[in-house]
Amino acid sequence: MSITVRHAASTAVITIDRPDKLNALDYTTIDELSAWLDNASADDSIRSVVLTGSGDRAFSAGADISCLAQSIDAGTAHALQDIVARGQGLTRRIEQFSKPVIAAVNGLAYGGGCEIVEATHLAVAADHASFAKPEISLGFPPPFGGSQRLPRHIGRKRALEMILTGDAVDAQRAHEMGLINHVVPASDLLATALELAVRIERHAPTAVHACLAAVTRGINLPIDEGLAVEAAWFATTVPTAGVRRGLDRFLSRSDMTSQ
Known part of the structure; x- marks a missing residue:
């Protein structure tokens, strides 16, 4: 197995487990991650x-x-199927996953590793982490979705500087650009990611799913279409127990305050 999974309460911690290869994503690893998701x-x-x-x-x-x-030596058709379809399939699964996926970036995140971070919903990085898009040095553009997601996340010019130079940025710069949410000491990395998960899990699963789906689906649409997506996902939550519990909690607090 190229990945390991352990459970911390209701959070699954997935570890890419190829340390001798700097956790590089071979086809087995990509397939295992996709199947697990x-x-x-x-x-x-x-x-x-x-x-x-x-x-x-x-x-x-x-x-x-x-x-x-x-795959490249085998020709374009093989390369498109083996590399692009497989890599984009993984990052799409992560981005569209119905539960929050939080990257805990414990070191360098280059190429496909950076593209996974781009696809996750949230990201926390150790202070020694770094991020790079070195695909251009191999003669091709990012093939796992990075040429599309990165500009959407951090802006066209900042993304193109990373993509066209292949130069790495440190964790603090990645935070300033909006690629990651938090930078913490390496010793606090997993605890911070798990604490972030707990802060999300206190809310109804139906609400979390609706929020994720509305943002993921609507972010690249014109505003009117995005608002329609928002309305549709709001509608899915109206009859849920999560809404009933949330309203009851709020109203009970309001009643106590008014007394």
Whole structure:
């Protein structure tokens, strides 16, 4: 197995476990991550996911270059299927996952590793982490969705500087650009990610899912279409127990305050 999974209460902690390869994403690892997400989406005991890498050197150094080279040598059709379809499939699964996925970036996140961070809903980084888009040095653009997500997250010019130079940025710069939410000491990384998960899990699962889906689906739409997406997801929550409990809690507090 190229990944390990443990449970911290209702949070699943997934670790990319190839430390000798800086947690590079070979095809087996990508397929295992994708399959686990498919299964976990229907597991009600899992409320959130923290995704990290083994060791303290790398979250993921990106795609395993030996796999890429073999597929590219086999021709364009193989490369598109093996690399692009597989990599974009994984990042799409993460981005569209019905429960929050939080990246705990424990070292360098390069190439496909950075693209996974872009796809996660939230990200916390150790203060020694770094981020880079070095695909251009291999002669091709980011193939796991990074040429599309990164500009949407941090702006066109900042994204193009990373994509066109291949230069790394440190965790503080990644935070300033909006690629990650928090920078913490490495010793606090997992605890911070898990605490963030708990702060989300206190809310109704139906509400969390609706918020994730509304933002993910609507963020790239014109505002009127996005508002329609928001309305549709709001409508899904109206008859839920989560709304009833939330309203009852609020109204009971209001009644006590007014007395």
